[in-house]
Amino acid sequence: MKKRNLISTLVMLGAVGTVLAGCGSNNASSNGSSDASDHSGKITAVGSTALQPLVEKAAGNFQKDNKKIDITVQGGGSGQGLSQVQDGAVAIGNSDIFAESKDGVDAKKLVDHKVAVVGMAPVVNKDAGVDNVTMSQLKDIFTGKITNWKELGGKDEKITVVNRAQGSGTRATFEDAVLKGATAVKSQEQDSNGTVQKIVSSTPGAISYLAFSYLNDQVKPLSIDKVKPTDANVETNKWKIWSYEHMYTNGKAKNATADFIKYMDSESVQKDLVKKMGYISIHNMKVEKDSKGAVTDK
Structure with missing residues (x-):
């Protein structure tokens, strides 16, 4: 009887250890590493030169853990980014402005991912x-x-x-x-x-x-x-000249593109890289702005 109880106890302790190990792994991911992805492919992001330095640096960090994903980041301006992502020429259109503000762009076809404030x-x-x-x-x-x-x-x-x-x-x-x-x-x-x-x-x-x-x-x-x-x-909107930094996709982001956009909202980007590079975390804003420029408290 004692031997059976001892075996049961060891089995239970092993199960607890496995759960704790799993929790530790999840915590490491949530604290900012660019989790390795099973996806592969090439991502091209074009547009805002204001957002370009942040996306370039984040892309470099992301690719260290995701060797099968190749990311190219180019400037050209927000208008070009919105036009090219709408046409399907690139995976991501980087923009300082809402798609609704750009003539010739059908904002309903695009999905907005706000990644920072500038x-x-x-x-x-x-x-x-x-x-x-x-x-x-x-x-x-x-x-x-x-x-x-x-x-x-x-x-x-x-x-x-x-x-x-x-x-x-x-x-x-x-x-x-x-x-x-x-x-x-x-x-x-x-x-x-x-x-x-x-x-x-x-x-x-x-x-x-x-x-x-x-x-x-x-x-x-x-x-x-x-x-x-x-x-x-x-x-707090005491300084009036600011905008969101948007990463637009044509429809819902998928596969490698979705992985990279998720990484842009990770702690390692939002709490570390964004501030180091002169941007403001989207999560630090006390106000929010709509596509028509109206500002309200969060």
């Missing part, structure tokens, strides 16, 4: 001599009414406006928040945040706007109405 700030060449503008003054600069920095207490120097190209989600977000339907002044246009950053840093009197992830010590971000462009101010 703040955007007006930036000037460091010699402009201005640290803060009002929203009204910023509008007047980009519509051509204010043309010299001395009008704002800065250097006696002509303002050179650098805009993003039509189709850019960064431009659409900036103009929605600042211009409010007014027509932008004719200016040079550039296709990417990276190019804008270089031009503003090297052109006296230049002004443009960049995603927070592209801010560095080579350009000066401006405060607006004494509000600084910080993550905390974006999270």
Whole structure:
């Protein structure tokens, strides 16, 4: 009898150990590793240059654990990303804007995966001599009414406006928040945040706007109405110029694409990589914005 009881006890302990081992494995997955997938294939993601650095870095990390999945990330602007994913040319269309905002795109065919939030700030060449503008003054600069920095207490120097190209989600977000339907002044246009950053840093009197992830010590971000462009101010909508970073799929994401999008919402991306790279976790927002731009508390 004693021998039978001993065997029963050992069997029970073995079962408990197996359960605990399984729990430990699940916990490791939930804490951010890019779980290895049985899927294979090639994923191409095209679109927003504001989102591009995050997706590129995440893709590199994801592929370390998923050798059978090959991910290519390209820029080109939000408009191109939405158009190409709608046409089935790519698996993922990266965008700073809602699909509903883009002419020629049938948003009903696309599935929206919000993976981060990006703040955007007006930036000037460091010699402009201005640290803060009002929203009204910023509008007047980009519509051509204010043309010299001395009008704002800065250097006696002509303002050179650098805009993003039509189709850019960064431009659409900036103009929605600042211009409010007014027509932008004719200016040079550039296709990417990276190019804008270089031009503003090297052109006296230049002004443009960049995603927070592209801010560095080579350009000066401006405060607006004494509000600084910080993550905390974006999270409460105190800073008004921000957008979601969307990864759109044509219909429900499947197989390798679904695995990668799931990884973008993992702890290792949302709690670590997003912050390191100058973005804001989707889970940190205290407000939410709909496709028409209306902001409400969560």
